[in-house]
Amino acid sequence: MTVETAVTVEAVDVIPEVAVAPDVAVAPEVIPAPEVTPAPTAAPAASRAPSVLSLYGLHKRFGDTVAVDGVSLEVAEGSFYGIVGPNGAGKTTTLSMVTGLLRPDAGRILVHGVDVWNDPVKAKRAIGVLPDKLRMFDRLTGAQLLHYAGSLRGLSAKTVRNRSADLAKAFGIEDALDRLVADYSAGMSKKIALAAAMIHSPRLLVLDEPFESVDPVSAANVIDILQRYVAAGGTVVLSSHGMDLIQRVCDSVAIIVRGEVLAAGTIDEVRGEQTLEERFVELAGGRKAAEGMEWLHSFSD
Template structure:
């Protein structure tokens, strides 16, 4: 029996739909297992290559750490991932969404805590969380409920009624992290989340982040605290000079040493202690 053109076209459409369906399933499965995919990332400021061809894959549901010396390119990398900077080259895919092609969609699935705590600090903590919720398109009643839950979880208490400019550095970190989480994102991008945070607050933040990851969320963070990264992260990348020198599970990267010792071995030291003999004699 000979197919009519209409039947042939119908069959072709069916095959095309089936292929698209399979492709969509494959794409969805890939997106389900990889939260962030970074390929060939490059960012240059003048003559300085802040990021020089970084490749990273962050599995979904993981606690991923990026460590490196000052000026290594950690903040630049995370700023690009968060959509705060445009790369000169390379791609960033967030939960299956190409950031360059669909920047708004990529940002919707992320919560971001930037390195420099710039915010609307003349608002009270409650007003700031409400504003964050509105930016994320949440209904007023949902914002109020979540703000109360977050304030309780982060132990902010009466601080919600005070202006953020009166907060300590640690409290500011907590209110901004709460704001980053208010829309229940799939991925949290956190630049130095524990810097200037006291041990008690650090423990509270860690408990919240661990629970978030245990329920399928993904955290990528930068930190100078090697002990903390070694304790809480499942994978880590050591970045020096805008390049990844080591990446993998904590055990793979530290290679039988502590993470700090491995970091020092890879990063090296350019400090010179010679010539400071005058410091060994005192002026009085």
């Protein structure tokens, strides 16, 4: 079966929330933006690149739980921007609102000056998404998945073929393109999904835990691809629990705890005289002493 083969109805019914599908969403009701002060920026406006992503006072509640509580951020064009926080801090919820996958209760999101919720189709054309809890059409081959992703973005079959070949070579998955995605390892699934997110050459990549389940060699290769993308003028926003990784590859970072931005700026500004991990632990509440577990040291044998 070639990449030009039409996607079957059975395949499309497998999982409807494929990461590349948001382009076809119908614009929801406009959400009024509250009066909020934009987050402080890392440098004077005159010396900064233009913003590719602006968040103003984002709020999201699930029942009695406040997941995101007034998040405001500015991400400059050409940034490699990291978002870190403990589990349940609101990172994934924030990124889901940024990419139009989850509607905020209040707030405003601009991508290259386009409001994500006033003009979602135009805004999403500029975004490539690798979501959390990755789901794909796993009854397609890798080549068919890339063809589907490119077709949704309006690319011609010839362009999709050429870009699919380039992406497969870059990610080292040329031999897997004719295999079903269902047979991919977790790391290979991440790579084909990232390739699908990049195939339309977006201005902004939003990646939620992109290196989870990816082996160190593949991770190094992906980092190299992303760094070249940023050097060419693209912008990457990613969440990760790997502090060493964020400190090594990102130029800016935001620390989110309990749905609030507690620190944001360049890596050096946020960490100060500490490592990024030490600064993160400090803001997240410090280390907890393990008391009352003396039984653990008695050993059963």
